[in-house]
Amino acid sequence: MKESLIGKVALITGGTTGIGLVVAQQLAARGVRVAMGGRDQLRGEAAVRSIGDVSKALFVQTDVSDESQVQALVQQTVNHYGGIDFLFNNAGIEGLLGPLTTNTEHVLDQLLAINVKGVLLTLKHVLPHLIERTGGIIVNTASFVGTTVPFPDAVAYGATKAAVLSITRSVALGYANDQIQVYAVCPWITDTPMVDRLTGHQSDAKAAFGSSNPSGRIATPEDIAHVVLSLFFQELDLQSGDAVLVDSGAVWNKIHHLSA
Template sequence: MQQVAIVTGGATGIGQAIAQALVNQGMNVVIAGRNQQRGEATAKELGDTAFFVQADVSQEADVQHLVAATLERYGRLDYLINNAGVEGGSGGFEDTPAALLDDVLTVNVKGVFLTMKHAIPLVLRQQGGAIINIASFVGTTMPIASAAIYGASKAAVLSLTRAAAAGYADQHLRVYAVCPWMTETPMANRLSGPDPDAMARYAAAINPSGQLATPADIAQAVADLLAGRTELPNGEAVLVDHASALSRIMPMTVA
């Protein structure tokens, strides 16, 4: 029977690349996102094994609908990839309104929590399923004052990852965090502004490779983890650079 994966935020950028990689591996993939037109277009582009469900991961009713629609269509869920997220701008502490803090934490932290809450019971049925939460180098390896709230949200994603791994390890659930270095995505383009060369300069200064990672690099790392081609202790996080170069951060092994 074909394996089934949910990819939140799967219509653009890293999420779309992950969805494509999993379709290429023969999986049925459910793409979740807020923009129906964009999501349906992406699912159509990916082919018959992709399916779009409109869902805002910060809304529990939407998440419940997403999981129920997956079960109704495919009868199972093997993998959850929590990719949906927002950047929250690039202002410093003094320039960041409280409402923006609420927005970022609601999507990036509450959204990850809610999807795990409702997807885990289905994944556990497979006795070998996995969850991958997409975090970032920001806030986990490198503190950046102008991205403090985004970094805080991604640090929280690591904490949720480890809590889930510890809580369900005895039920054969693998939970990982994938933390991209500077990656060429629409989100990064918004943060870097109108200068087309800004991202490349940032990557040259920040990324160990000196080059921008690509969504395909991140997708390959995710696909390798799910397939067991990359051995990573349960509950840990891995940084992903250009050409899918991996390095572990803050090890914490869960039995």
């Protein structure tokens, strides 16, 4: 483990529900001060309350697809805490599941604006602060969708997550000399409000997703948070640019069946 984490600062986009919120709560429980960005003010206030110690939590209402709002999120975090050590670049939307022909232009614009431009804008405005501190760790949220297996019902979403993997590798190389490590986390289907929306809150639909995973269940936000925290906390000094699947081997299982 790195030296004391107490007082370190983490900026978390999409930190108000699902995976981002559990990461924020677990970081705060280890003494890290967190700043959370999200669009919904009430969700943000509830997220701050859920941290318990409000001196360790800040919410800034932010739409990551708007550069001036991302700039304000980063600046308010730095003004409040004095700097940034960790970035969890996690805000994302699911778009529409189904054939590409059913996607409206608005859905495609939103997916690209939030899942790709939002990730780039957040990096653009956080990186100078990590460079100033001579180092830091970034985890971008990609997905098992967009890695190697095709998903005809998620063409656009998969394209945005494949972009996150490309961004991760390029930023890792581009900023290696600044002691900045960059990873992507690639969660399997995870029990969050996003999946509630996708399944219409049907528990049997979630169970069906689970049965297609070798573990027999869908992931929990805690499963993903454990991996994200391990990337922030372990001394992986020569590692960067990796994409870490959190899927119980499901992607390789699918490739195995495709090739069998």
